[in-house]
Amino acid sequence: MSKIRLGMIGGGLSSFIGIVHRIAAYIGEEYTLVGGAFDTDYDNAIKFANKLELDPSRTYPDIDTFIEKESALPSDQRIEAVVVVTPNFLHYPMAKQLIQAGFHVICEKPVTNTAAEAIELEELVNKHKVVFALTHTYTGYPMVRQMKSMIAEGIIGDIQKVDAQYYQGWINPVIHDPEKRKSVWRLDPAKAGQSCCMGDIGVHAFNMIEYTTGLKTLKVLSDLNTLYADNPLDIDGTAMLRFEDEVRGIVRASQIATAEENSLRISVYGTKGALKWEQEDPNYLYHLEDGEPVKVLKPGHVYASEFAKQSTKMAPGHPEGIFDSMANLYIGAAKAIRGEEYIDGAFPTIRDGVRGMKFIEAVLESDKNGNTWAEIDD
Template sequence: MDSKIRLGILGGGGDSLIGILHRIASSMYDQYQIVGGVFNPVWEENIGFAKQIGIPTNRIYLDFDKMIEEELKLPLSERMQVVSVLTPNFLHFPMAKKLLESGFNVICEKPMTTSYEEALVLNDTLKNVNTVFAVTYTYTGYPMIRQMRQMVADGVIGKVQKIDAQYYQGWINPIIHDKDLRANTWRLNPEKGGISCCIGDIGTHAFDMLEYVSQLKIKSVLADLNYVYDDNKMDVDGTVLLRCENGVKGVICTSQIASGEENNFIVKVYGEKAGLKWEQENPNYLYLMQDGEPLKVLKPGHSYNSSISLDGTKLPPGHPEGIFDSMANIYKGVARAVNGEKYDEGEFPTMIDGVRGMSFIEKAVESHINGNIWTDI
């Protein structure tokens, strides 16, 4: 354990998908050891969950402030080195800010904050401390997404002409059509979720992903959002047109009311010579499309892939990898940064990704409210 990074976790208790995802991902490369945290604001559930998953209870704290207070009393050799923030959106900013100010490295769920203003404050805070900050845009950890990014950078598809992302889910259907449920769900409460539900939750994934694989900056957006009901204050569906640097245009289509859809995230980049397409529900396949040529399918683990793709591949070709592996690759990159090792800038999303994500969310909502007009990021 002495050689492992000491990890604390905030939130993610009970049957939380995010909690399971982070805990398993952190263990995959044998570089982290969970030493404590606050899994739930209710003490009985907090301590009970720690016992359930086998975490020693001496560093399970009553609340976040108590955790900071007690951890800072410990010598550096015993103190938590990294803290993962897996709480509802409205807690991301105050927790991350205090963690940074107290000298902890931070892994934060997205959206990073509930406002662009908070994101800027957090960015300024990071500039004044010597710590690592990562935002878990999880899908950037997939080996074939990293291969896609490298192929675009290497000019395999030629000059980028169009970028396109679709992210469709249907999970909010049972909630949005029930007046009581939609009024009592935190994701549809602006005080807890921020100004956007769909764009803030999954649209920001699409935005970050398109900038990640194309390595272009999106400069302005035109959004048309759907709230379904007049008493619902947060979008659950939306389409956003994009204008990028170098004249490249694109589109993001997102929905949480796409009936029957599970987690249908598709990313496409089209160049003057070829196109690349990746589908999250079939993440081991990267499609290379060329006019007049047969469709080519690239798969992880083969020597024809880039070094960053192969570094994120744990198994031989033909053995499927998935969302846990993708998140684990982000944790792996953070571990390298925390340990002072050399790492590729594409190994984990940083504070800047989080800041740009918050700007995208606010500008998309602003564009819609102002009559679907072009709005600069």
């Protein structure tokens, strides 16, 4: 079976996340990168294409030219799926153009700047019958998928409490200097959107809760901090969550948690036990039960769920990481693009993008209204 012809918007010479996407796409051996619009500087885009030994004629100066030229090619030659790895404010307009042109889309998060935009994209995805994969990368880890399977099987009983944390400290060196913080695009509403901390990392914690538990958040009550009056976007915050059946949860997110690197953690407590997972040590899932020693589950073993087994590419004892996690999303999207059967949850969809944007807006509304409950509709 031929590989899916892949294009990329952004992700050129200076892009860290572009490298992650390309490696992830190659790991599963389902895609081949053909071309794209890699940089706003066309000379740099050509240099990048030459470095990757891509056909320069399939390297375009902008997305409009990309769509025009690729759409004119025979169906067995044109690019089929496109990765959008640009700054946040470009996700919506570029994804919209690509969907309307009939391309499958793999998009970085946040999916859009507003929930209304995300809903519009969802409607377009359904109308044009394309696959839309949103790269909430952490859902691709085998032990996260093991966690999802165990919760669905009722192994920890009925859920009573969920606690998700995402702490980083990267913004500390610039946030205390008025001039330096003006140079950070994630603090610029025109480029980052409505939120910095919650929009960038808090939404990951929120997505992990809904992904692993299957719960739908009904309400949030948040308290956000910009630290300085002239800083327009949040860099720290806490959101209390309410789900069905009186279940409670919390999302704690910060970019000023000094010396923290990428501390994403989730704990789910049920009537019969609990499960804990940490992104910085992703190959261990902890299963807790009253009166029993802690069980430590690892990838690649016979006890793993079918979903976890499908998401594991190495033998036991060989750690898997962020590239492998992202690769699992690409493999899932490839099955959908080809019309093959895949397990629900194989990749985040536009629906996850809509839910994420609604969470962000509810958090901002709750904080703005004096820390009151704000509802999230479905």
